[in-house]
Amino acid sequence: DIQMTQSPSSLSASVGDRVTITCRASQNIKTYLNWYQQKPGKAPNLLIYAASSLQSGVPSRFSGSGSGTDFTLTISGLQSEDFATYYCQESSNTPMFTFGPGTKVDIK
Amino acid sequence: EVQLVESGGGLVKPGGSLRLSCVASGFTFSTYSMNWVRQAPGEGLEWVSSISGGSSYIYYADSVKGRFTISRDNAKNSLFLHMNSLRAEDTAIYYCARVVVTTIFDAFDVWGQGAMVTVSS
Numbered sequence: 001d002i003q004m005t006q007s008p009s010s011l012s013a014s015v016g017d018r019v020t021i022t023c024r025a026s027q028n029i030k031t032y033l034n035w036y037q038q039k040p041g042k043a044p045n046l047l048i049y050a051a052s053s054l055q056s057g058v059p060s061r062f063s064g065s066g067s068g069t070d071f072t073l074t075i076s077g078l079q080s081e082d083f084a085t086y087y088c089q090e091s092s093n094t095p096m097f098t099f100g101p102g103t104k105v106d107i108k
Numbered sequence: 109e110v111q112l113v114e115s116g117g118g119l120v121k122p123g124g125s126l127r128l129s130c131v132a133s134g135f136t137f138s139t140y141s142m143n144w145v146r147q148a149p150g151e152g153l154e155w156v157s158s159i160s161g162g163s164s165y166i167y168y169a170d171s172v173k174g175r176f177t178i179s180r181d182n183a184k185n186s187l188f189l190h191m192n193s194l195r196a197e198d199t200a201i202y203y204c205a206r207v208v209v210t211t212i213f214d215a216f217d218v219w220g221q222g223a224m225v226t227v228s229s
């Protein structure tokens with residue numbers, strides 16, 4: 001089975017900061033990597049698919065990169081509405097999927 | 109508007125059963141694979157089960173295999189999760205999610221609001 005890890009597990013940041021979250025897969029998943037944002041009490045929301053493609057309607061301050069086993073999600077200029085938990089998800093073994101444990105971004 | 113609405117959650121005793129429903133609207137339901145994803149209180153996301161558009165392909169996470177059954181009724185734009193032999197560790201919010209499938213990626217692009225299942229005596 002593919003295992004997904006994320007770092008850090010949580011971080012504190014200020015509005016306007018550049019934030020980077022890392023996701024690592026236990027084996028090569030090429031670019032079969034998605035990122036989701038989840039706010040408290042809400043369902044997750046797809047941000048990035050195929051490692052670097054921005055989902056329709058998602059602000060351009062969100063970007064993704066990486067391939068193989070190492071991936072990053074970057075928020076360039078953190079906004080107040082971006083305080084949330086972020087999950088990576090591998091989709092190389094569909095129709096089964098594995099999520100990372102999540103990274104919580106809160107206000108410094 | 110593309111929408112998924114779950115129902116059927118509640119409190120059930122260990123060993124009991126429950127059926128979750130998810131009604132889809134705003135898209136051609138039968139052409140999409142659908143999934144259930146759960147989230148235990150304060151925890152992360154766990155994929156539970158997947159069913160193809162025509163119900164030919166069905167998959168389960170090891171944690172629920174043999175106890176949960178996924179099904180769908182395309183005539184009623186509905187997805188179901190039949191849960192038997194429930195355990196305390198099945199306590200979670202259960203989300204239904206649509207999968208968009210392409211040659212280069214699969215991703216959950218539409219999610220329901222979630223249904224809470226609590227397993228407790």
